[in-house]
Amino acid sequence: MLYELDFSGTALQELPSSIANLIGLVYLSLDDCENLVCLPDSFCKMKSLTTFRLHGCSRLEIFSEIMDTMERLYELDLSGTTLKELPSSISNLIGLVYLSLNDCENLVCL
Numbered sequence: 001m002l003y004e005l006d007f008s009g010t011a012l013q014e015l016p017s018s019i020a021n022l023i024g025l026v027y028l029s030l031d032d033c034e035n036l037v038c039l040p041d042s043f044c045k046m047k048s049l050t051t052f053r054l055h056g057c058s059r060l061e062i063f064s065e066i067m068d069t070m071e072r073l074y075e076l077d078l079s080g081t082t083l084k085e086l087p088s089s090i091s092n093l094i095g096l097v098y099l100s101l102n103d104c105e106n107l108v109c110l
Contacts, residue, residue: 001024002022002024002025003024003025003026003027004025004026004027004028005022005025005027005028005029006027006028006029007028007029007030007033008029008030008031008032008033008053009031009032009033010033011033011035012030012033012035012036013035013036013037014036014037014038014039014040015030015036015039015040015043016040017040017041017042018042019040019042019043019046020040020042020043020045020046022046023046023047023048024048025046025048025049026048026049026050026051026072027049027050027051028046028049028051028052028053029051029053030053030054030057031053031054031055031056031057031077032055032056032057033054033056033057034056034057034058034059035059036054036057036059036060037059037060037061038060038062038064039060039063039064040064041064041065041067043064044064044066044067044068044070044092045068046070047068047070047071047072048072049070049072049073050072050073050074050075051073051074051075052073052075052076052077053075053077054076054077054078054081055077055078055079055080055100056079056080056081057080057081058080058081058082059082060078060081060082060083061081061082061083061084061106062083062084063078063083063086063087063090064087065087065089066087066089066090066092066093067089067092068092069092069094070092070093070094070095071094071095072095073093073095073096074095074096074097074098075096075097075098076093076096076098076099076100077098077100078099078100078101078104079100079101079102079103079104080102080103080104081104082104082105082106083101083104083106083107084106084107084108084109085107085108085109085110086107086109086110
């Protein structure tokens with residue numbers, strides 16, 4: 001079973017929705033994926049995920065709605081993205097302890 005997946009610095013433009021099939025994944029890093037523009041809505045189905053890193057994804061403007069409760073997601077790093085706002089469904093991340101929004105210069109609404 002795959003526990004960690006690190007795509008840091010790759011030319012990914014989007015994640016496939018099938019990423020949700022990695023049910024045992026606890027760590028997902030997309031740091032510095034400068035071409036990443038969107039996330040699949042299905043990412044919230046990764047119930048084992050504890051760390052989700054998107055630091056430096058400078059073309060990521062929209063963070064997907066979080067349709068399901070994610071109890072285990074502990075760390076979410078969105079620093080250096082071009083997000084304009086966070087979805088109100090961010091409250092579905094009930095286990096979230098660490099949220100980084102450093103250098104999100106376009107962020108106008110939480």
